Amino acid sequence: MSAPHRIFNFSAGPAVLPEAVLEEAQRDLVALPGVGMSVMEISHRSKAFEDILHRAVADIRALGNIPDNYKVLLLQGGASTQFSLVPMNILTPGATADYIDSGSWAEKAVKEAKKVGTVNVAASTKGENYSRLPLQSELTLTPGAAYVHMTSNNTIEGTEYTTLPEVGDAPLISDTSSNMFSKPIDVAKHGLIYAGAQKNLGPSGVTLVIIREDLIARAPASLHTMFSYKTHAENDSLYNTPPTFGIYVLGLTMKWLRGLGGLEAVAKLNQRKGGKLYAEIDRTGFYRGTAKKDDRSLMNITFRLPSEELEKKFDKEATAAGFDGLKGHRSVGGMRASIYNAFPEAGIDALVAFMQEFEKKNG
Ligand SMILES: *Cc1c(COP(=O)(O)O)cnc(C)c1O
Numbered sequence: 001m002s003a004p005h006r007i008f009n010f011s012a013g014p015a016v017l018p019e020a021v022l023e024e025a026q027r028d029l030v031a032l033p034g035v036g037m038s039v040m041e042i043s044h045r046s047k048a049f050e051d052i053l054h055r056a057v058a059d060i061r062a063l064g065n066i067p068d069n070y071k072v073l074l075l076q077g078g079a080s081t082q083f084s085l086v087p088m089n090i091l092t093p094g095a096t097a098d099y100i101d102s103g104s105w106a107e108k109a110v111k112e113a114k115k116v117g118t119v120n121v122a123a124s125t126k127g128e129n130y131s132r133l134p135l136q137s138e139l140t141l142t143p144g145a146a147y148v149h150m151t152s153n154n155t156i157e158g159t160e161y162t163t164l165p166e167v168g169d170a171p172l173i174s175d176t177s178s179n180m181f182s183k184p185i186d187v188a189k190h191g192l193i194y195a196g197a198q199k200n201l202g203p204s205g206v207t208l209v210i211i212r213e214d215l216i217a218r219a220p221a222s223l224h225t226m227f228s229y230k231t232h233a234e235n236d237s238l239y240n241t242p243p244t245f246g247i248y249v250l251g252l253t254m255k256w257l258r259g260l261g262g263l264e265a266v267a268k269l270n271q272r273k274g275g276k277l278y279a280e281i282d283r284t285g286f287y288r289g290t291a292k293k294d295d296r297s298l299m300n301i302t303f304r305l306p307s308e309e310l311e312k313k314f315d316k317e318a319t320a321a322g323f324d325g326l327k328g329h330r331s332v333g334g335m336r337a338s339i340y341n342a343f344p345e346a347g348i349d350a351l352v353a354f355m356q357e358f359e360k361k362n363g
Helices: 019-027 047-064 078-090 104-114 229-234 244-259 262-282 308-320 345-362
Strands: 070-075 096-101 118-124 147-151 172-175 192-196 207-212 300-304 335-338
Touching: 019 244, 047 070, 047 207, 047 244, 047 262, 070 229, 078 104, 078 147, 078 172, 078 192, 078 207, 096 104, 104 118, 104 147, 104 172, 207 229, 244 262, 262 300, 262 345, 308 335, 308 345
Parallel strands: 096 118, 096 147, 147 172, 172 192
Antiparallel strands: 070 207, 192 207, 300 335
């Protein structure tokens, strides 16, 4: 049986997975070796599944060099649920939470936090269509803030932090949904990190939460059991049925990342991949990057063409040529190439060649 032809998938999420991971999942789908049942058919309390979960968590800990005083949780509900759980657990009564409004997802996080308590928007670049990150000098931080919330990579607008903002003693909470494990991450500089898995970590349905132990204790006793980090931390993500299949595929993806040589090696690959695409965008001025150069994301590369008409044509011809998911988010317009860890370098080379050809014909 020959593998079906795979096209180049630039989707922002759910996104491309490593082919080796898909093949392993396919090979073992009907019966896990030594188990004789599908991973989808076994109890989450079984030894076989506990092994899968523990291996996934161990690989996450190893990849992220996660200190012992942090818990790793694999939950459901997506990053959007974390927009609520973070303030419900960590924004203590009377305190203020600072939010850096650097993009559309950050704005959504602010909206939920405001339902829980007092929020200070420490800075916002919404007025500039989020085309850049707020500068350190623009942040108005609250002394004694419950925490400072940031978005490490702005998926829609294509900006990415390369150094963390300085936030003093307040715990830094980061939504890393679209660049988690695309490069080394200094976990100890954070109080909490969360990411929906479906961009860089695995399939949809799993959410990674890394939380410093002292923050787990902040939740009010009145908080619903399922919404409390404490519940999931005390039960090693097995309080209720976790997303078993998603955790299995996430685990395979972590193993694949380790096989690449860990996050330093992954970062080098991502720099090379992103560098090639930005070099083409900047080559003549026909294409125009929408994010400020210093803030450009290596995961979501946003660019425009000279007119909306040409953008429509580009999208149509790119789709016909076997490139999927290049249409930008409607709030930015133009094109967006999402090139997460699993996106193959050959796809970048093919897109660059396509862009050069398109410019020749239409420039
Ligand atoms: C995709 C995304 C989200 C939303 O994730 P869901 O898992 O769909 O809730 C939140 N934040 C960022 C930065 C994202 O890229």
